Structures are given as structure tokens and as C-alpha cells.
Amino acid sequence: MFKDIRDYPNDPIEALFTRLEDDANPDKIDLGIGVFRDDSGNVPVMKAVREAEKRLFAQNLSKSYISPLGNADYCRDVERLVLGKDHPAIRPGRIVSAQTPGAGGALRAGAEFVSSLSAESVVWVSDLVWEHQLGFFTQAGLELRRYRYYDQFNSELLFDGMTEDLQAMKANDVLLLHGCCHNPTGQDLDLDQWKIVADIVVKTGAIPFVDVAYQGFGAGIDEDVAGLRLLAGIVPQLLLTVSSSKSFGIYRERAGLLSIILPDDGVEFESVRRKLRDTVRELYFMAPDHGAAIVHEILSTPELEALWRQELNGIRQHVMRKRKSLRMAIEKTNPGFDASFLELQRGMFSCLPVSEDEQMFIEQRRHIYMFPNARVNVAAMSEAQALILANAFADVRARRVSPATEGQLASA
Ligand SMILES: Cc1ncc(COP(=O)(O)O)c(C=O)c1O
Structure with missing residues (x-):
């Protein structure tokens, strides 16, 4: 063997x-x-994290399984943190989420989810790209295509090249974007550029897949996700992955989010929830909880x-x-x-x-x-x-x- x-x-x-x-x-x-x-x-290790851990230990919490979809409180808190508490995308019936082992787990599960529903979808990735990101999609059997994004030798965004390339996307293709602090280039889109990309997505019928791994490291906690919030207000559907590794400094605890934002009619909500549950269960069965519990403790305690x-x-x-x-x-x-x-x-x-x-x-x-x-x-x-x-x-x-x-x- x-x-x-x-x-x-x-x-x-x-x-x-x-x-x-x-x-x-x-x-x-x-x-x-x-x-x-x-x-x-x-x-x-952040003081807020240490304090949250102290409080969690004092509660003597169970170590029993939760569910394949993980810690639901974490999901709700992070959806709000990233999308904003009044965003139409988090209205009941529109967003289905799983708490995952980091954004790495979320990317892999998101790729599997897409490929099981639409194996022909092409995943469009930026050039340059965080190379580890590619394997999550190729392992799920999806084809990758690169769009122009960054000229390393002139240190500049290739926005015209990007939009020209993205015109070739087909319905149900997946457009992978970084929510902020693009890895590896640090080069982000401005809000006008996010709007142009949103219009291309609507026109082509592609589905954006936004990976947010560094919220708070760029211009500010809300500022860093302003482009994502704009996009999510325009496009009918979207996949979202979020990492708590960097923003909470809990890398090895493995806390992340995978969300699927659905069209406003709420028709597929329950089936999508069941399908997502089965997808993650078949990949890794159950998510770890400690990191998610820390994040929930912080985001639900005003002083923390x-x-x-x-x-x-x-x-x-x-x-x-x-x-x-x-x-x-x-x-x-x-x-x-x-x-x-x-x-x-x-x-x-x-x-x-x-x-x-x-x-x-x-x-x-x-x-x-x-x-x-x-x-x-x-x-x-x-x-x-x-x-x-x-x-x-x-x-x-x-x-x-x-x-x-x-x-x-x-x-x-
Ligand atoms: C863009 C991006 N997405 C996802 C991840 C994975 O993060 P996590 O530690 O939550 O799995 C990273 C880690 O470096 C990253 O840079």
C-alpha cells in the first residue's frame, strides 16, 4: 500500500x-x-482570551459532543461580527452556518458542499494566491482558474485585468475573494471595486466565496469587512468562511465559520442546513469547541x-x-x-x-x-x-x- x-x-x-x-x-x-x-x-495570548478561558473553566462545562454544525452561539456571534447585526443577509431563513475547525476546515467543507451540488463549477482564484487555499478545492474535485489580481514586480493591483477575466465566469462558477488583508499580497479592493465585482457576479450568475481571515488587522474591525457587507447586500447568494485564528489569536484552538447565504425567499433553507450538516459530518464528524466557546464568551460579555x-x-x-x-x-x-x-x-x-x-x-x-x-x-x-x-x-x-x-x- x-x-x-x-x-x-x-x-x-x-x-x-x-x-x-x-x-x-x-x-x-x-x-x-x-x-x-x-x-x-x-x-x-490576548487578555480577553485568558479571561474568557478562566470563566469557561469556572463553569465546569461538559465535554460531550455538540453537533456536526458545531457551536451555534459562536455562529450567530461571528455572523453578526462579520456581516453586521442588521445586515439583510443574516435575516432568519437566509443564512445557514457551521462552526468548523478553523477557516481551513470551513474552506474544505465549503468546497465539498459546492462540488457535491455542482461538480462542473469552476473556482476562480486570484493570481497571486495563498497556495494552501487551492488544495481545499482541488481535493473536492473542482477545477481552478486564475484571474489576474496583482503585479508583484510593480507592486500594484491589476483591477482591469481582474474584471476582464471575471467576465468569463459562468452561472454557478465560484469566485474566491479575500474579505480583507489579502494573503499573500496585502492588496485589497476599495469599495468602488467591490461594487464593480458585485455587478459582474450578478451579471454572470457566479457565486462569491469570501474568505475573511484577518478581520481587524487592516483598517479596523468594521472597516475591514465593509466590502463584504456591500457585496452581500447586492448578490443573491454567497459562501462565507471566517477564521478566528488571527482575530482572537487562538490559532491552535481551531475555530472558524462556514456560512451559506441564500436567496431571500427562504425556500431551500432547511434542505441546505441538512446538506451542510451531512457534508461536515462526513468530512470530520464533529467540530472542536474550546476556541468557539472562547469567542462566544468574549462576544457575549460586553466588558470582554x-x-x-x-x-x-x-x-x-x-x-x-x-x-x-x-x-x-x-x-x-x-x-x-x-x-x-x-x-x-x-x-x-x-x-x-x-x-x-x-x-x-x-x-x-x-x-x-x-x-x-x-x-x-x-x-x-x-x-x-x-x-x-x-x-x-x-x-x-x-x-x-x-x-x-x-x-x-x-x-x-
Ligand atoms: C486567507 C486565509 N484563509 C484561511 C486561513 C486558515 O485559517 P485557520 O487557521 O482559521 O484555519 C488562513 C491562514 O493563514 C488564511 O490566510
Whole structure:
């Protein structure tokens, strides 16, 4: 049974972590993993989370199963947090939700749900894309197609290319969008652009599938989901996934949401609920509860919610400071180079305008480790590391304009 997988290929991200681990240089820099780190390099646990856990432990809650659809209180709280408590999409009869093992579980279950109803649907994904996202859909048997989204070398959104590509979507195709803080580029749509996309969705009959993984990391807790709220007010149906990993800092607790927003007539509601229940049950049987219980405790306790909002706003400001200092470091070490994109983009990630070879050169010479497409976790970077990265970028650029060293660069 196992001999056929002897040469199973490695995943480029695991390969990166192996190189990082094997690198004995004490000054190596990890800009890869997508977690928020504070100034001391730690992944902090929010005070609101610790307090919620204390309260949960004091209640001595049961550890019995809940249901395949998970923690219903969490679902209701997160639907409101993301869509807004008065949004027409959360009217009774319009939204069916499952609490899932993180947004990863939600993406996989959402993909399975789509493929079981409409195996011919094509899933349209942005180029660049968070590569892990693709497997959720291909494993469900769905075909992927890329739409133009971001020009890494000019650090800009390709909105005209995007809208041109999306005109080719067919009814029941799925349009995967990131609600905010696009992974890996940090490049988001503005509200006018969300409206144009909504109009294309309505015209083509495609179904948007919006993945919200970083609410609160970009412009603000409500501001980050304004585009999604606009879209959900225009299109008749939508799939939504939400991660609580980053916004609550509970990565390993695995709390996420999968929602299916239905047309206003409420006709399919009960069948969709049963179908979603069976889909998740067949994938993983039951969802974990601890993370969902923490989020519910916070969002249903006014003083904990206020504390959480304050902490998340602090994280957002930290991220914005980091973006500014990386921009300044790069502009200082690369006179004339415009790095303003770093401050315009949102959330933890941006992609540096360097090629794969150049990224490898930086890794080998400077011991700086980035994800594919030179994605850096800006939020995880100290001032000193920002300066080292800026200098490495300057080295790379110097080699580009010096013909004598171009060949060395390509083979570095
Ligand atoms: C865009 C996006 N969606 C979903 C996820 C998965 O999040 P979770 O930890 O909730 O599974 C991530 C994690 O990095 C992400 O970046």
C-alpha cells in the first residue's frame, strides 16, 4: 500500500521550514509563518482570551459532543461580527452556518458542499494566491482558474485585468475573494471595486466565496469587512468562511465559520442546513469547541468584547507601525525607490518585488526566510530585521543593474 508514495513530493512551505531549522546561523530571520508576533517576538495570548478561558473553566462545562454544525452561539456571534447585526443577509431563513475547525476546515467543507451540488463549477482564484487555499478545492474535485489580481514586480493591483477575466465566469462558477488583508499580497479592493465585482457576479450568475481571515488587522474591525457587507447586500447568494485564528489569536484552538447565504425567499433553507450538516459530518464528524466557546464568551460579555476590541486595535496599530518602518528602511537603503505600497497594503503580509532566484539569494546570503512569492510577514519583523531585509533588497537591486553580476544572481 505505501510503496507507491515513496517519492511523494515535498511541499515548498515545509521545505522552507526545514531549511530554516537546519540553518545554524544564530541571526537567521523567519518572515514566513502567518502569526502575529509582538515586539519581543512572542505570539501573545490576548487578555480577553485568558479571561474568557478562566470563566469557561469556572463553569465546569461538559465535554460531550455538540453537533456536526458545531457551536451555534459562536455562529450567530461571528455572523453578526462579520456581516453586521442588521445586515439583510443574516435575516432568519437566509443564512445557514457551521462552526468548523478553523477557516481551513470551513474552506474544505465549503468546497465539498459546492462540488457535491455542482461538480462542473469552476473556482476562480486570484493570481497571486495563498497556495494552501487551492488544495481545499482541488481535493473536492473542482477545477481552478486564475484571474489576474496583482503585479508583484510593480507592486500594484491589476483591477482591469481582474474584471476582464471575471467576465468569463459562468452561472454557478465560484469566485474566491479575500474579505480583507489579502494573503499573500496585502492588496485589497476599495469599495468602488467591490461594487464593480458585485455587478459582474450578478451579471454572470457566479457565486462569491469570501474568505475573511484577518478581520481587524487592516483598517479596523468594521472597516475591514465593509466590502463584504456591500457585496452581500447586492448578490443573491454567497459562501462565507471566517477564521478566528488571527482575530482572537487562538490559532491552535481551531475555530472558524462556514456560512451559506441564500436567496431571500427562504425556500431551500432547511434542505441546505441538512446538506451542510451531512457534508461536515462526513468530512470530520464533529467540530472542536474550546476556541468557539472562547469567542462566544468574549462576544457575549460586553466588558470582554470591549477589551478584545481594544487589544485587536492595538495589534492593528502595531502592524501599521511595522509597515511604516519597513517602508522607511527600504526607501532609506534604496534611494529613489517608492515603497509606499507597503503602507497602502493591509494586514500582516506583503510580497517584495523580487524573483524566486533573488529570494533564494537573499535566503542564502542573509539568512532571511520568506514564503513563496517573497511573501513577508511584516507584522513579525523587528526594526533591526526590517533594516537587514531592506539592505538585502538593495543588494538584489544593485545586482540587477550590474551586468557583471546578473549571471551570479541567477545561479545563486
Ligand atoms: C486567507 C486565509 N484563509 C484561511 C486561513 C486558515 O485559517 P485557520 O487557521 O482559521 O484555519 C488562513 C491562514 O493563514 C488564511 O490566510
